């Protein structure tokens with residue numbers, strides 16, 4: 127028998143969250159962002175829940191091919207554009223739209239032979255300082271693209287650095303608006319956080335939003351707000367079972383490094399899930415976990431294949447009891463991936479993307 131650990135992808139929850147994002151910016155079309163193999167969910171596994179999107183955005187050309195293989199004929203956008211000239215051949219062949227964020231990519235386009243001119247998204251660096259043309263260089267890049275026979279429609283794009291925090295997006299919106307005011311073309315600015323927090327705000331013209339994390343049931347501005355506040359549902363459950371029980375006496379310790387020691391007699395359950403499954407090793411004593419759908423805490427260090435949990439309040443739970451690391455328990459109880467991520471000093475994004483290959487995944 128395989129180890130009892132399993133991940134579940136919740137199709138209905140993906141549908142719900144996507145609809146939720148659509149409602150956050152009702153006038154915009156929605157890119158389903160499926161980079162990083164749909165944030166660890168698996169593109170093929172998430173597709174059914176996300177097929178209501180208006181297009182799919184990602185950055186890996188192989189993943190773009192997989193979306194087309196699923197029969198998707200609608201828009202597909204490469205968020206980082208071409209990495210080398212022959213990527214443009216694939217764009218022509220698969221009808222991919224692509225970001226243009228630097229001069230080298232314009233050079234590649236100028237040298238590209240195609241019968242079908244490309245739809246491109248010209249990216250401005252409005253303050254994030256990763257990809258995009260500086261504001262004072264944006265219009266000349268636009269003019270250069272406009273003159274190329276290889277280019278069809280030019281859309282305008284930027285990305286926010288602080289949509290989830292106190293700094294907000296106003297400073298970047300101002301820069302973007304100033305430079306693009308009289309340029310034609312569709313606009314796309316907002317990720318999940320910006321769509322939820324500023325989606326209904328007048329003055330931000332958005333033809334497309336680009337939500338990722340919220341679609342996968344994680345609150346982009348956690349802990350300020352959680353998924354209940356944003357009416358989002360977990361789309362991934364990581365669950366396993368108790369494979370052993372230990373009765374500790376006061377002073378007994380648990381696991382490597384004896385990092386946890388019992389103050390009083392304590393019953394603990396040993397769970398078949400460790401960092402080799404994608405459970406964050408930085409989670410320590412106190413990290414929330416559900417046993418039979420009731421909240422308790424992890425104790426001691428995370429090891430490769432096991433964690434240990436406090437069964438004080440779970441007198442009935444023994445060998446074989448259900449343990450939910452994040453997501454939805456059998457009794458319907460929820461444990462947000464954000465709660466667990468925070469305990470491990472990280473974000474929900476990293477946990478879902480880090481689900482290990484050895485964990486069997488089912489779709490429901």
Ligand SMILES: *Cc1c(COP(=O)(O)O)cnc(C)c1O
Nearest residue numbers: 159205285317318336337338339
């Ligand atoms: C990843 C990404 C998004 C989605 O961001 P979330 O925070 O997951 O909503 C949007 N736009 C770009 C350019 C991205 O790289």
